[in-house]
Structure formats: C-alpha cells, structure tokens
Amino acid sequence: MPLVDVHCHINHKLFEGKVEEIIANAARAGLKAVVLSGVNPEANLEVLEYAKKYPLIKASLGIYPIDALGLSPDEVGLPHHEGPINLTEQFAFFEANLDKIISIGEVGMDFHWVSKDETFEKQKENFQKIIRFCIKVKKPIVIHSRKAEVECLNVLEEEIKNNEIPVIHHCFGGKKALIKRGAELGHNFSVPANIARNSGFESLVKIVPNKQLLTETDSPWLSPFKGTTNEPANVTESIKKIAEIKELSIKDAEDLVWSNFKRIFNYEEE
Numbered sequence: 001m002p003l004v005d006v007h008c009h010i011n012h013k014l015f016e017g018k019v020e021e022i023i024a025n026a027a028r029a030g031l032k033a034v035v036l037s038g039v040n041p042e043a044n045l046e047v048l049e050y051a052k053k054y055p056l057i058k059a060s061l062g063i064y065p066i067d068a069l070g071l072s073p074d075e076v077g078l079p080h081h082e083g084p085i086n087l088t089e090q091f092a093f094f095e096a097n098l099d100k101i102i103s104i105g106e107v108g109m110d111f112h113w114v115s116k117d118e119t120f121e122k123q124k125e126n127f128q129k130i131i132r133f134c135i136k137v138k139k140p141i142v143i144h145s146r147k148a149e150v151e152c153l154n155v156l157e158e159e160i161k162n163n164e165i166p167v168i169h170h171c172f173g174g175k176k177a178l179i180k181r182g183a184e185l186g187h188n189f190s191v192p193a194n195i196a197r198n199s200g201f202e203s204l205v206k207i208v209p210n211k212q213l214l215t216e217t218d219s220p221w222l223s224p225f226k227g228t229t230n231e232p233a234n235v236t237e238s239i240k241k242i243a244e245i246k247e248l249s250i251k252d253a254e255d256l257v258w259s260n261f262k263r264i265f266n267y268e269e270e
Contacts, residue, residue: 001254002030002031002033002254002258002269003029003236003239003258004033004035004257004258005033005035005216005232006168006190006265007035007037007171007217007218008036008216008217008218008219008232009036009037009218009219010034010050010232011036011047011050011079012219014077014220015229015231019050023054025231025233026233029232029233029235031232031233033058033261034056034057034058035057036057036058037062037105037142038061038062038106039079040085041085042079045079047061048100048101051100052100055270058265058267060101060103060104060106060142061090062106063087063090063107063130064107064110064144065108065109065110065123065127065144067081068084068085068123068126069084069114069119069122069126070084071114077220087129094133094137098137098139102267103141103142103265104133104137104139105140105141105142105143105144105168105170107127107130107143108127108148109123109124109145109148109151109152110123110145110146110147111146111151112146113146120151123151124151124155128159131159132159134165135160140165140166140167140168140264141165141167141168143169144171145172146171146173149175153174157185163186166264166265167182167185167186168187168188168264169187169189170190170218171190171192171216171222172204173200179204179207179208183207183208183212187212189204189214190214190215190216191204191213191238191242192217192218192222192238193216193222193230193234193235194222194223195224195241196241197226202245205241205242205245206245210246210256211260213242213256214260214261215238216235217230218230219231239254242256242257
C-alpha cells in the first residue's frame with residue numbers, strides 16, 4: 001500500500017543539491033505522495049515549483065504565524081520574507097492556484113518564539129482570517145501550534161462548525177486532555193517519524209481514533225535517527241509505531257493511513 005508524508009520542508013537549504021536523491025529515497029520506501037508545506041510568500045512560490053517539477057510532491061501553501069507578524073523564527077534555511085505578510089494578497093495568490101494545491105498550511109499560532117502577551121491578539125486575528133478563507137475555498141487546514149495548543153483549539157472550535165473543513169494538527173505537542181479534545185472535535189493528527197524517541201507522540205497514537213491518524217516527517221527536523229537529517233522516507237518509522245500501538249500489521253497500518261489521507265485531503269490517485 002502507498003505511504004504518505006503529509007508535512008515536510010524539502011525546499012530547506014539542507015537539501016540543496018540533494019532533492020532528486022531525497023525524492024528517489026521516498027519512492028523506494030513506498031511513498032506515493034509527499035506534501036511540501038509553505039511558510040510565507042517566497043516559500044509558497046518554491047512549493048508550487050517543486051510540485052510542478054516532481055510528480056511525487058503535492059503542494060500545501062502556508063502562512064507561518066511568526067512570518068505573518070514580520071518576525072524571524074529560529075530557522076534561516078527556508079526562504080525569508082521581509083516584513084508582515086499581507087494576508088489579502090496571499091489569499092488572492094492561493095485562490096489563483098487552488099487547483100494546484102492539496103491543502104493550506106502550515107498556519108496557526110506560536111508562543112515558543114514570541115511572547116503570548118505581546119502577540120496573542122494579532123496572531124488570533126490572523127488565524128481567524130486564515131480559517132475563514134479555508135472554509136470559503138473548502139481546503140483542509142494544516143495547523144502549527146507550538147506552545148499554543150489550547151489557543152489554537154479554542155479558535156478552531158469557535159470558527160469551524162460541523163467539520164466544515166478537515167483540520168490536521170501537525171506535530172501536536174499538547175497534553176493528553178488536549179489531544180482527546182481535538183480528536184472529539186473530529187480533528188486529525190499527523191504522527192512524526194521521531195515517535196520512537198518521543199513518548200508524547202506514542203500517547204497521541206493511543207488516544208486518537210484510527211480514522212484520524214496520518215504520517216509526517218517535518219523534514220529536515222525531527223529525525224527518528226539521532227544526529228541525522230530527517231527525510232520523507234522515514235515515515236516508515238511512524239507506520240511501525242502506529243502498527244505496534246494500534247495492534248495492526250504493518251500492511252494494515254499503511255492501508256489505514258493511506259485511506260485516511262485520500263479521504264481527509266480529498267486526494268484522487270493518478
């Protein structure tokens with residue numbers, strides 16, 4: 001059964017000159033879809049270029065919450081955007097390329113890199129606008145919620161009624177009660193490949209119903225192998241742990257996640 005990485009950044013500088021190799025590794029591992037996530041206008045242009053060039057790559061255009069504010073996150077390996085992001089302009093760009101994208105993300109809120117006291121209202125306002133746009137264009141939304149899990153869940157619950165659009169929590173770091181809350185809201189959770197080194201993600205798999213589980217790598221970060229750069233091929237590690245925890249065969253775990261991916265992302269196999 002095909003495998004999928006629903007969230008990665010192989011346009012990172014760490015992969016410069018190695019993209020063909022990374023994609024070949026993914027194909028050999030059995031991946032049939034690798035969702036490349038944008039974070040700002042410059043990165044979104046790259047995402048579309050990659051998706052056009054490589055059939056395995058599927059595009060997700062995003063507005064990283066820190067970039068949206070015009071601030072710099074920790075990572076300089078991705079394309080940089082100068083100043084706050086004009087959401088209206090990005091929404092127009094997203095709409096113009098709607099037929100080329102599989103989802104919108106990553107988007108959300110972040111209180112790891114910036115102060116909650118100083119940025120909460122603006123981050124919430126931006127997030128609300130993005131959610132409303134996703135509902136308008138009927139695209140799945142991929143959530144970044146680092147140190148902002150409660151706040152993101154609150155806003156999502158306020159804005160999305162009756163599961164109008166699929167919600168995918170990427171690398172969700174909230175406590176068990178928050179995982180349960182998100183699952184009960186019908187949200188989906190992607191399981192990173194470093195689950196073998198993170199008991200929190202093991203708890204997530206135990207709590208989240210089978211039909212709401214996906215796999216990701218967040219490449220180049222969160223490698224399951226210490227001291228190495230992560231890559232999409234490593235979703236096999238997520239599958240192994242899902243199979244173990246849910247008491248499934250490897251094949252059944254693969255079938256489960258691929259079926260979830262097709263339904264959640266409204267993906268039609270080519």
